[in-house]
Amino acid sequence: MLDNPRSHGLWEKTAPAAPVTTRLEGLETADAVIVGGGYTGLSAALHLAEAGAGVVLLEATEIGFGGAGRNVGLINAGMWVMPDDFPKELGPVYGERALTLLGNGPRLVREMISKHQIECELVENGTLHMAVGPEGLKELEERARQWQSRGAPVSILGAAETERRVGSSAYAGALLDMRAGTLQPLAYARGLAHAAVKAGAKLFTGSAVTSADINGEKHVVRTAQGAVSADWVIVATDAYSTGPWSVIRNEQVHLPYFNLATRPLSDNILRSILPGREGCWDTKEVLSSFRMDRGGRLVFGSVGALRGPGTAVHKSWAKRSLARLFPQLGDIEFEAEWYGQIGMTDNALPRLHKFDRNVIGFCGYNGRGIAPGTTFGKVLAEHVLGRISEADMPLPISDPKLPSLRPLKEAYYEAGAQIAHFAGERF
Ligand SMILES: Cc1cc2nc3c(=O)[nH]c(=O)nc-3n(C[C@H](O)[C@H](O)[C@H](O)COP(=O)(O)OP(=O)(O)OC[C@H]3O[C@@H](n4cnc5c(N)ncnc54)[C@H](O)[C@@H]3O)c2cc1C
Incomplete structure (x- = not known):
């Protein structure tokens, strides 16, 4: 565009x-x-x-x-905040009403796609919120408990099952949400x-x-x-x-977020990374996300803007992170790169x-x-x-x-992401 x-x-x-x-x-x-x-x-x-x-x-x-x-194209149910934060912030009536509606949001998306026959690479195999370390797992267990008490189809996967689904041993576990999925946004x-x-x-x-x-x-x-x-x-x-x-x-405070897409991966590698094609993101403060597109490209993203000196820092960090997560990728080349601004209240x-x-x-x-x-x-x-x-x-x-x-917070987001990604490069 x-x-x-x-x-x-x-x-x-x-x-x-x-x-x-x-x-x-x-x-x-x-x-x-x-x-x-x-x-x-x-x-x-x-x-x-x-x-x-x-x-x-x-x-x-x-x-x-x-x-x-x-x-990124993750069709999520609910918001980033914990389910219990809805009634805490909005009161029980609005809180539970909004939560129910947003919990059912992915279903409405699927209905619209099916009714209007929208060709948008819909995958309905759920999302994995990946636990980084025991702290990350603790947070996800609490999130799962709060959703389960409302009857939502979410479950916690152990490290071995997470590794089987993701193709990486980097995570302590994951929250699987079967309401969710991915699409081409x-x-x-x-x-x-x-x-x-x-x-x-x-x-x-x-x-x-x-x-x-x-x-x-x-x-x-x-x-x-x-x-x-x-x-x-x-x-x-x-x-x-x-x-x-x-x-x-x-x-809203703008949080910059970038994505990089690899070239289409070989069939061999595709069998070893996300064979179930779930959409993923992790529990880190400067989080990362990854998913496949229909063409077999791995789309990898994190906080930061691809402009000025940040571009090289973020791209180099992404290559190193992917190499650590999925050594089978070998020499990584990106076919496309883009970024946008996420509005935070x-x-x-x-x-x-x-x-x-x-x-x-x-x-x-x-x-x-x-x-x-x-x-x-x-x-x-x-x-x-x-x-x-x-x-x-x-x-x-x-x-x-x-x-x-606001301007200070926005500068802090970008600077914080660059520092985290620069520091991350050296390990
Ligand atoms: C990098 C990134 C990653 C994200 N990842 C996810 C994800 O994985 N899953 C998810 O669910 N959400 C994700 N989001 C959030 C999601 O994309 C937005 O919340 C969503 O697009 C909001 O939809 P919207 O229609 O309200 O606004 P937008 O999609 O932003 O559309 C607003 C439109 O209004 C137009 N506009 C503005 N001013 C005027 C004007 N004066 N006159 C006419 N038109 C105007 C703009 O040009 C724009 O096209 C992400 C966002 C970003 C930026």
């Missing part, structure tokens, strides 16, 4: 094409205008259009330009876009919303060359937000904002947007359709809250 091979890397190379879209020019009217063409906006557009509502979606750049086209976003167009939604790209105001009963959102007049505005711009709702970007939970009458949106998925974005997009559509009242939403409505020292 934008001729930048480090923005969407492998996913850009292997995703089917997006629907043909144009820039918004002139005036459009709709029941709802949706701002942002990631999972949240596309799911909202699709569900609204399927219900017969008039929908216009405006995307600043291209479908999947934000987190949706850059992520940009292909999923583009597939949702095709389905939304088919259902009757109008999608415009290269159409950044620059201002929004009210004209009588209607909301009017404007781009450089056009405007949309609508009863509802859904704000689905999350961490990549620009324009009138930039406050959403500013209330101060309590690591997503937020629901009402910016004005009939102007509403979720944000702050803290690195967990595939299932939550799809789910919350559906919830927003149902709210607009009058099927879910404000009181029955999965999160309480809150005002945007700016974090203290």
Whole structure:
């Protein structure tokens, strides 16, 4: 995208094409205008259009330009935080409601893929949260206990079974979550876009919303060359937000995260690494993730941005880490590299904002947007359709809250990752 091979890397190379879209020019009217063409906006557009509502979606750049086209592709249930933190932070009603909805999120993703026949490399064999050392295992045992008390199909695997599944002896065990899986993230976003167009939604790209105001009963959102007049505005711009709702970007601390993809591996090696094709990440503070794509490439990621001096540090660390984890890989060459910004909130939970009458949106998925974005997009559509009242939403409505020292924290994330990866190189 934008001729930048480090923005969407492998996913850009292997995703089917997006629907043909144009820039918004002139005036459009709709029941709802949706701002942002990631999972949240596309799911909202699709569900609204399927219900017969008039929908216009405006995307600043291209479908999947934000987190949706850059992520690892792990379809997770819940969030990073422990399940018990939901009711602790949100109270028992919202806490358990949000947790149940997000626990079922991967199921909704699978249903959407199947219903709309989205070609996005879906693998439904679960994810492995890998324990680094006894401390990591202790944390995962507690996480498993909290999910199991809610009936979730998660289990703890010992070191031997983990080694059998992963092909590396580096881990003390793992949490297997059978609700979860992997997909090709940009292909999923583009597939949702095709389905939304088919259902009757109008999608415009290269159409950044620059201002929004009210004209009588209607909301009017404007781009450089056009405007949309609508009863509802859904704000689905999350961490990549620009324009009138930039406050959403500013209330999140950006955590940079990169991915590197090997060349397709030989059949022999493919039999020895992740033969079950689970998606994996570990319990380290500066975590790593890995998964296979359908072409047999190993996609390996960690905290950091592939720009400036960080690029060499992170890539060199990744080579050494992979060589340690999977010596059978031999000389490692990467075919693609990319990175993006993960939006983190101060309590690591997503937020629901009402910016004005009939102007509403979720944000702050803290690195967990595939299932939550799809789910919350559906919830927003149902709210607009009058099927879910404000009181029955999965999160309480809150005002945007700016974090203290955001630029400093962002610099710290990148510097911390570089230091961890540089130090890691020497062992
Ligand atoms: C490197 C990385 C790894 C990740 N790994 C995972 C993972 O493995 N699993 C997982 O579930 N989640 C993961 N995430 C998180 C996930 O990608 C996001 O949470 C998800 O994309 C959020 O979806 P969204 O639709 O709300 O926002 P986005 O996908 O970010 O889409 C927002 C869109 O709004 C557009 N926009 C912004 N401002 C305007 C405007 N003024 N006018 C019009 N359009 C505008 C942007 O261009 C963008 O396309 C990861 C994220 C990153 C960056």
